[in-house]
Amino acid sequence: MNVIVSDEGFSPDDWTDGYVTLEDAANDVVALDVASDTDPDELIDRLGNAQMVRVDFPSSADGRGFTIARVLRLKGYTGRLRAKGHVLADQYAMARRSGFDEVEIDDALAARQPEDQWLARANWEENNYQARLRG
Numbered sequence: 001m002n003v004i005v006s007d008e009g010f011s012p013d014d015w016t017d018g019y020v021t022l023e024d025a026a027n028d029v030v031a032l033d034v035a036s037d038t039d040p041d042e043l044i045d046r047l048g049n050a051q052m053v054r055v056d057f058p059s060s061a062d063g064r065g066f067t068i069a070r071v072l073r074l075k076g077y078t079g080r081l082r083a084k085g086h087v088l089a090d091q092y093a094m095a096r097r098s099g100f101d102e103v104e105i106d107d108a109l110a111a112r113q114p115e116d117q118w119l120a121r122a123n124w125e126e127n128n129y130q131a132r133l134r135g
Contacts, residue, residue, distance in 0.1 A: 001106075001107055002104050002105065002106055002107070003104070003105050003106070003107065003109075003110040004082075004102050004103070004104055005092065005102060005103040005104075005105060005115075005118050006101070006102045006103075007096070007122040008122075009115045009118065009119055009122075010110065010115045010118070013104065015031065015052060015082075017030045017031055017051075017052075018030075018031065019031045019032065019033035019052075019054055020032060020033065021033050021034075022034055022035075022038060022043065022046065028048065028049065029047075029048055029049075029050050030050065030051055030052070031050060031051060031052035031053070031054065032047070032050050032052070032053050032054070033054050033056070033084075034053060034054070034055050034056065034068065035056050036055065036056050036057060036058055036062050036064040036065050036068070037064060038055075038068060040067065040068045040071035040072055040075075041071065043068065043072065044071070044072060044075045044076075044077065047072075047077060047079075050079055051079050051080060052079060052080040052081075052082060053072065053077070053079060053080070053081050053082070054082040054083075054084050054104070055068050055069060055081070055082070055083055055084065055100075056084050056085050057083055057084065057085035057086050057087050058085060058086065059086050060086040060087065060088050060091065062086075065083055066094060066095065066098040067098075069081050069083070069095070069098040069099035069100050070098045070099050072099060073098075073099035080101050080102075081099055081100045081101050081102075082100065082101065082102050082103070082104055083095050083100045083102070083103045083104065084103075084104040085104075085105075086109075087103045087105065088109075088113065089113040089117040089118045089120070089121060090121070092118055092121040092122070093121045103118075
Protein backbone atom coordinates (compact mmCIF):
# COMPACT_ATOMS: atom_id res chain seq x y z
CA MET A 1 0.00 0.00 0.00
CA ASN A 2 1.23 3.50 -0.77
CA VAL A 3 0.64 6.86 0.85
CA ILE A 4 0.05 10.09 -1.05
CA VAL A 5 1.66 13.20 0.43
CA SER A 6 0.24 16.63 -0.36
CA ASP A 7 0.24 20.01 1.36
CA GLU A 8 -2.64 18.71 3.50
CA GLY A 9 -0.68 15.67 4.72
CA PHE A 10 -1.07 11.93 4.16
CA SER A 11 -3.97 10.41 2.26
CA PRO A 12 -4.77 7.16 0.46
CA ASP A 13 -4.22 6.97 -3.28
CA ASP A 14 -7.34 8.08 -5.14
CA TRP A 15 -6.02 7.37 -8.66
CA THR A 16 -7.84 4.34 -10.09
CA ASP A 17 -7.18 4.61 -13.84
CA GLY A 18 -3.81 2.85 -13.86
CA TYR A 19 -0.62 3.85 -15.66
CA VAL A 20 1.05 3.13 -18.98
CA THR A 21 4.78 3.30 -19.60
CA LEU A 22 6.05 5.70 -22.22
CA GLU A 23 7.08 2.74 -24.38
CA ASP A 24 3.51 1.38 -24.35
CA ALA A 25 1.76 4.75 -24.70
CA ALA A 26 -0.81 5.28 -27.42
CA ASN A 27 -2.56 8.50 -28.42
CA ASP A 28 -5.26 8.55 -25.74
CA VAL A 29 -3.27 7.73 -22.61
CA VAL A 30 -4.86 8.73 -19.30
CA ALA A 31 -1.74 8.39 -17.12
CA LEU A 32 1.95 7.86 -17.82
CA ASP A 33 4.55 6.21 -15.61
CA VAL A 34 7.99 7.56 -16.55
CA ALA A 35 11.53 6.70 -15.50
CA SER A 36 13.89 9.27 -14.06
CA ASP A 37 16.07 9.16 -17.18
CA THR A 38 13.21 10.17 -19.50
CA ASP A 39 13.98 13.12 -21.76
CA PRO A 40 11.38 15.75 -20.77
CA ASP A 41 11.44 17.29 -24.26
CA GLU A 42 10.51 13.92 -25.78
CA LEU A 43 7.93 13.37 -23.05
CA ILE A 44 6.08 16.64 -23.64
CA ASP A 45 5.66 15.74 -27.30
CA ARG A 46 4.08 12.39 -26.39
CA LEU A 47 1.77 13.40 -23.54
CA GLY A 48 -1.33 13.98 -25.60
CA ASN A 49 -4.26 14.37 -23.19
CA ALA A 50 -2.65 12.56 -20.28
CA GLN A 51 -4.28 13.60 -17.02
CA MET A 52 -1.45 12.29 -14.81
CA VAL A 53 2.30 11.84 -15.11
CA ARG A 54 4.02 9.83 -12.39
CA VAL A 55 7.80 10.22 -12.31
CA ASP A 56 9.92 7.55 -10.63
CA PHE A 57 12.60 8.47 -8.11
CA PRO A 58 14.74 5.29 -7.83
CA SER A 59 16.93 6.94 -5.18
CA SER A 60 16.70 10.00 -2.97
CA ALA A 61 20.02 11.08 -4.52
CA ASP A 62 18.58 11.02 -8.06
CA GLY A 63 17.18 14.48 -8.75
CA ARG A 64 16.45 14.08 -12.45
CA GLY A 65 12.74 13.81 -11.70
CA PHE A 66 12.74 17.40 -10.46
CA THR A 67 14.03 18.51 -13.86
CA ILE A 68 11.36 16.50 -15.65
CA ALA A 69 8.62 18.18 -13.59
CA ARG A 70 10.04 21.66 -14.08
CA VAL A 71 10.40 21.28 -17.86
CA LEU A 72 6.87 19.85 -18.20
CA ARG A 73 5.41 22.80 -16.29
CA LEU A 74 7.46 25.35 -18.23
CA LYS A 75 6.27 23.81 -21.49
CA GLY A 76 2.64 24.09 -20.43
CA TYR A 77 1.63 20.73 -18.94
CA THR A 78 -1.24 21.43 -16.53
CA GLY A 79 -2.21 17.88 -15.58
CA ARG A 80 -1.46 16.13 -12.32
CA LEU A 81 2.24 15.48 -11.62
CA ARG A 82 3.23 12.89 -9.04
CA ALA A 83 6.69 11.99 -7.74
CA LYS A 84 6.93 8.30 -6.81
CA GLY A 85 9.50 6.41 -4.83
CA HIS A 86 12.47 7.54 -2.80
CA VAL A 87 11.56 11.15 -2.13
CA LEU A 88 12.33 12.23 1.42
CA ALA A 89 10.42 14.69 3.58
CA ASP A 90 13.40 17.07 3.28
CA GLN A 91 12.87 17.06 -0.50
CA TYR A 92 9.15 17.80 -0.39
CA ALA A 93 9.49 21.57 -0.80
CA MET A 94 11.79 21.06 -3.82
CA ALA A 95 9.29 18.63 -5.32
CA ARG A 96 6.49 21.17 -5.00
CA ARG A 97 8.61 24.07 -6.30
CA SER A 98 9.67 22.06 -9.34
CA GLY A 99 6.03 21.38 -10.26
CA PHE A 100 4.89 18.19 -8.56
CA ASP A 101 1.39 18.23 -7.07
CA GLU A 102 2.00 15.27 -4.76
CA VAL A 103 4.43 12.56 -3.72
CA GLU A 104 3.73 8.83 -3.54
CA ILE A 105 5.70 6.96 -0.86
CA ASP A 106 5.50 3.44 0.50
CA ASP A 107 4.31 2.56 3.99
CA ALA A 108 7.85 1.91 5.23
CA LEU A 109 8.99 5.43 4.37
CA ALA A 110 5.79 6.88 5.84
CA ALA A 111 6.58 5.07 9.10
CA ARG A 112 10.19 6.35 9.16
CA GLN A 113 9.18 9.89 8.20
CA PRO A 114 5.71 10.50 9.65
CA GLU A 115 3.20 13.03 8.41
CA ASP A 116 4.39 15.84 10.70
CA GLN A 117 7.81 15.82 9.01
CA TRP A 118 6.17 16.33 5.61
CA LEU A 119 3.75 18.96 6.89
CA ALA A 120 6.70 20.93 8.30
CA ARG A 121 7.69 21.53 4.65
CA ALA A 122 4.18 22.17 3.33
CA ASN A 123 4.69 25.94 3.38
CA TRP A 124 7.09 25.48 0.45
CA GLU A 125 6.08 28.73 -1.27
CA GLU A 126 7.21 30.87 1.64
CA ASN A 127 10.06 28.81 3.02
CA ASN A 128 12.93 28.83 0.55
CA TYR A 129 16.49 30.04 0.75
CA GLN A 130 16.17 32.41 -2.21
CA ALA A 131 13.40 34.36 -0.48
CA ARG A 132 15.52 34.56 2.67
CA LEU A 133 18.48 35.88 0.67
CA ARG A 134 16.34 38.57 -0.97
CA GLY A 135 14.56 39.40 2.25
